[in-house]
Amino acid sequence: MVARRSPRGKTKRRLDTDDEEEEGYQGPQDGATSTSISVTAPAMEQASFDSWAEFQTSLERYQAETYQLYFGETAMNSTARNKRILENYKGDDESLPRTIPVKRFEHYNKLLRCTHYGRPRHRGSGERPRQKSRNVGCTARMSVCLQFDGYDWKIRVTLHSRVHNHRLSEDVFNQYSRVRVNLPDDVVGHVNQMLSHHSERRSIWHFVRDNADSELSMKDIHNLVARLARQNYSAPTLEGRIDKYLRDFCEDD
Structure with a gap:
């Protein structure tokens, strides 16, 4: 196309x-x-x-x-x-x-x-x-x-x-990945630290499942990691990455 x-x-x-x-x-x-x-x-x-x-x-x-x-x-x-x-x-x-x-x-x-x-x-x-x-x-x-x-x-x-x-x-709405992966900033910060230590996706999935009120699939974790990787490239500090993550969820552009 x-x-x-x-x-x-x-x-x-x-x-x-x-x-x-x-x-x-x-x-x-x-x-x-x-x-x-x-x-x-x-x-x-x-x-x-x-x-x-x-x-x-x-x-x-x-x-x-x-x-x-x-x-x-x-x-x-x-x-x-x-x-x-x-x-x-x-x-x-x-x-x-x-x-x-x-x-x-x-x-x-x-x-x-x-x-x-x-x-x-x-x-x-x-x-x-x-x-x-x-x-x-x-x-x-x-x-x-x-x-x-x-x-x-x-x-x-x-x-x-x-x-x-x-x-x-409500049940359809809760299936959307954007809704499911709306995580608290402290969880996002810890996931970023896990990524910096090259943690496996399954370890990240277990951490998020245990520390956030979200039912995430491995596909959600792959989407989350990909999103954070892009943000880490453009926002070098942890505070900047968390702020950008939250703004990207709320902002359109």
């Missing part, structure tokens, strides 16, 4: 790092086809936020309460948005257009899609047992954009399509 080029100023990527195929993941439908189910999730109670951190906190709470899971597919950062504003400005130099305060708001907008977005994969006889693809073509999505309300900048939910073509339930 040839990747499509993203529009100027945008980056396009899935922001959660879990594999689409998960060991032990049974799928959201229990035998029902995607065309036979239509579930409308409740709306978010809050639609305006003072910061991306406030939005993310509200989103995490909303997802847990409604058993939805979104990932950030696209985003434009504020620097790119400011550049575009200034490039398109036709006025005089004394009345420059309002630009986004980049230090306060790293991103201009985000598009979030249901974790079951994407064309279903039809795998052959070589599919490993108990391993399923999440993709069922769900079109639920959320657009979030930074706007100036006349007094200050606000992050607003500008569009929220809440219709899913799969079940929304």
